Amino acid sequence: MANFELMRRLAKDTGGKIVLLVMDGLGGLPLEVNGQTELETATTPNMDRLAREGSTGLSIPISRGIEPGSGPAHLALFGYDPLVYDVGRGALEAAGAGLHTQPSDVAARGNFATIGEDGRITDRRAGRIATEKGEAACEAMSAIKLPGVELTVREVKEHRFAIVMRGEGLDHRILDTDPLEVGLAPLPAKPWPEAADDPAALHTADLVNQFIAQAKDILKGHHPANFVNLRGFAGDPALPKFKEVYKLNAACMAVYPMYKGVSRLVGMDILESDAHDTPLDEFQRVADVWDKYDFFFIHIKYTDSRGEDGLFNEKVAVIEQVDASLPALVDLAPDVLIVTGDHSTPAKLSSHSFHPVPTLIWAPATHMRDRVTGFGERECMTGALGQFPADELIQLALGHAGRLARYGA
């Protein structure tokens, strides 16, 4: 983890501009014994040049052998040890939906579902209703009243929404109400086993059950979205903020809500985006506000999506698309440009994986050129950065940008 105490002491609000370009699930595996990975297969003259001139290495997102989720993997890239800052999914979803939480709040993810006359779930996603229908259903649920609680309900996308409960004496240690299978009845909210006798947890579970009961009444006319399941109950993680710890004015350029959520939780401004933004669109949105920030986190989603779908060539194509657009970013003349992933998603596995992630740091004033000649998993194994914990990348970024004072005389 970035040493926050040290960062607070050494970080300066002057120095170079940093761009952190994250291709989600960048790392891959060869399909055949003598084969190449997705990144090695891709034709990437721009990344190859940056890797050749700068420093490369492999980052370990969580811990050796551990397959990361996207939330923890991004926390690591931002300098937070994901084993220390165990941010609940509800908090990410709420933040991604644009809701601001306080440490005493309880947030959760909600799914619209379809429930039959017999009280059993027939569709856990309510036929993936259109986002506008989800918005109307959320609007209707705003009539729900819970004693002593200020409630916010916000549509995320299709059947997904987020809620935040604000009030005295709440506790997020509540089990999911989603039975996870159709044909089963929804589960009543109840505290985690270790909080079974905790008055705040019992009180919160009671409030959640009131919420679900009122929602069921209200949603009668919204078939197939006639019921809600809630999961991922979480408190606000009270993460130290980029400005306070690193003295960075930081902005997030991401298209998907979850990545906006984790960025908002660390205090970044969230730049305007559109679901159809290409990598080039994202880079141009960054260019538009280039003078306003010291640090830009740019997230590319589709490397991961194609990997998850097992589509090797399509993942290669996304990497090539990013590379072709990269000059738009390099032309902004960042002092430090980092290209990496949050974790690996080899098409071979159709899944996230534990493999360390190719990383390059290009910072003409300060980088140490290594002997690497291109950007790829095997090249990065011999690079100047070695293998390093992903949650120390931010220190390297600040160091390369000349934004840290000397430690000691």
Place this chain on the structure above:
Amino acid sequence: MANFELMRRLAKDTGGKIVLLVMDGLGGLPLEVNGQTELETATTPNMDRLAREGSTGLSIPISRGIEPGSGPAHLALFGYDPLVYDVGRGALEAAGAGLHTQPSDVAARGNFATIGEDGRITDRRAGRIATEKGEAACEAMSAIKLPGVELTVREVKEHRFAIVMRGEGLDHRILDTDPLEVGLAPLPAKPWPEAADDPAALHTADLVNQFIAQAKDILKGHHPANFVNLRGFAGDPALPKFKEVYKLNAACMAVYPMYKGVSRLVGMDILESDAHDTPLDEFQRVADVWDKYDFFFIHIKYTDSRGEDGLFNEKVAVIEQVDASLPALVDLAPDVLIVTGDHSTPAKLSSHSFHPVPTLIWAPATHMRDRVTGFGERECMTGALGQFPADELIQLALGHAGRLARYGA
């Protein structure tokens, strides 16, 4: 950090002799994209042979991305995590001046200054008076009496001196009295904000102000050294000692006071030296007492000085001078010879930097030869030692010397 508990349990007072040769600020950067670093440019047949035969790697002095000061960087080389052992500059200066401190003492750095009739500082360094004049002024100040305090004042060099106050109820949390600019009045000593109401800190501040007032009286005839500023107030850091933790009789061969200071604080004997000693002189001084010690720390200052001055070729020349003298050290047949730096000082940056430091361990009985063919930054990236925290180097040294018992059966 070296695991002190483990070292106390496993270290043996028998085994091989260790030499730790530190070229201050050794690591560098190329001046041009395709260029070589200072160490790579230097013709170093002797170091190249040691690197070829032995193990190489890169050491990280403090933490990734952090630019180290010399004090913390040396503590790391000696096995102390500099983030845990935050040794104040006053304690280093006093130790460097040959003063022994106890944990309840308060030490500080002093500067002779020139003060005008109007009570404002006109020269913060009193015209860099000759060391003999500083000695005379320190001698005069030995007449200062502080109630309940045993006071020691010792000249360091030119306008610099050190003081140690010994007594009951002292506290080192005192702000610097140096206004840092000419034309300003000196600052009265007062406690750190967080110790503003602490009786010991208030008492100590009062004593410091008495010291300064008496010094001003005494120094009237010593123009331009007619005043003193004090800074870097620090307690004795109570570092575990080499003999106790590592079972090493250790000696320090350094020319500059600060390096003698940090060595004294870890319990090394300080070998006689002269300000004009060359690397060869230093090696010969080690040869003179070769049989008396198990461990020699040898410090070469000028690699850092030339780097700080931005003099690439001159830094190269210092490295070559050390290399040419190296046979005198190798001929002593140490069991373990380590060549490294405390941090990087690239001439390109004219400053210390965060870059990891080339390191070689040559220990014919135990070293693992890697595929490295010479001593340089890029070579060391692929060496047997990998990248490692500098404060674990001492464990590697002891291990290579056969001075650690097996852990467990």
